[in-house]
Amino acid sequence: MSGLPPLRDVIARHGLSASKALGQNFLFDEQLLDRIAAVPGDLAGRPVLEIGPGPGGLTRALLRAGAKVTAIERDARCLPALAELEEAFPGQLTVIEGDALDVDHDSLFDTPYAVVANLPYNVGTALLVDWLSAKAWPPAWTSLTLMFQREVADRIVAKEGSGTYGRLAVLAQWRSRASLAMKVHRSAFTPPPKVMSAIVHIEPTTMPEKVSxxxxxxxxxxxxxxxxxxxxxxxxxxxxxxxxxxxxxxxxxxxxxxxxxxxxxxxxxxxx
Structure with missing residues (x-):
């Protein structure tokens, strides 16, 4: 890891910029990224799915934590930067080019896996609903550690009677534990989004009987x-x-x- 250049330098060298159409916002704060990677617990040797790694900021933190990362990236511009990480961490990173909504995530792993992702804003909710709606339970994923816009995160952990309580809260809580792991200020991103963000951590629990x-x-x-x-x-x-x-x-x-x-x-x- 010490031989890798700073992420800002990698982005500049590859001429990358955050795509609004793809819902991208880049994180450079290494300490913050390490804190996010630590939320699901010890990742050493564990398989991890990352959605939308971009130039690899969170990917670096996951690899530093010892995770075996499979990353799905739609933006072909970011692939050369991710290839550098594959070389720096032999056998720890697999990059798949494609749309995460079109990929069967479970088929990528032989054992249970954790999901850790700074989700692109434009597909985050759709991916969450897919993960939470799995018919087989417990699911193949052991936990979801996901970055959302703060208002979406609040809806996921909301309690009945509140203004933010709705469908996402029910789907996230009926057979899972959902918690707000940390808040992330908009100034941490490049470019800064117009809204605040937050990390939500979800762990599956027991499936209620005879419920579809x-x-x-x-x-x-x-x-x-x-x-x-x-x-x-x-x-x-x-x-x-x-x-x-x-x-x-x-x-x-x-x-x-x-x-x-x-x-x-x-x-x-x-x-x-």
Whole structure:
């Protein structure tokens, strides 16, 4: 690692700049990157999936921590910089060019893996929903350590009744533990985004019995898609939902944000 030039120099030498279209913002603070890499615990020898490594700032921290990193990068401009890291850490880094939304992540690993990523803002939520909606549970991933815009991070860890509570909170908490690991000021990025960011850490827990992830996903999408309306109206598009509400003792005149995660799980179980 000592033989590698500073990341700023690498970016300048390869003529790289953050792409707004790809939702890129680069992090240069080595201490901050090391702190992010430490959130999932000891990574020495462990397989790690990184999405959108860009020029490799977080990748360096993961490799320093001893992780065996598989990185998926869509931006071909960044591949030469990542190739330098492959040479500097023989056998520790595999780079795949492509769109992370189109790749079967589980097929890349023979053993359980951790996900650590400064997610591109434009695909972060879609990737999170995919990871949280896995039918097989526990999933192949052991934890998700992800950078989001602060407002998205707040929605993931929100509790019922709050203004930020919604579909992401239910999906993240019904069979996982979700916590806010650290806040990241906008000034840490180049270029600085208009919003603050935060690291969310998610670990899978026990799968509730006889609950369909597909049904839970449909319920939350319908309920929070019309969150200002009563459940008797917002859940009309989900067959059997209104009868299920009454069967488990939830008033159909309530609104989506007043139901707890446990309420949604009970409702999904009734429908399953």
């Amino acid at each position: 992830p597909t049904i839970l996903s449909r319920l939350t999408e319908a309920a929070f898609g019309q969150r200002r309306k009563m459940l008797r109206q917002s859940l009309k598009s989900v067959p059997g939902a209104i009868a299920a509400l009454e069967a488990i003792g939830i008033e159909p005149t309530r609104r989506a944000e007043t139901l707890s995660v446990a309420d949604y799980v009970a409702l999904a179980k009734e429908l399953s």
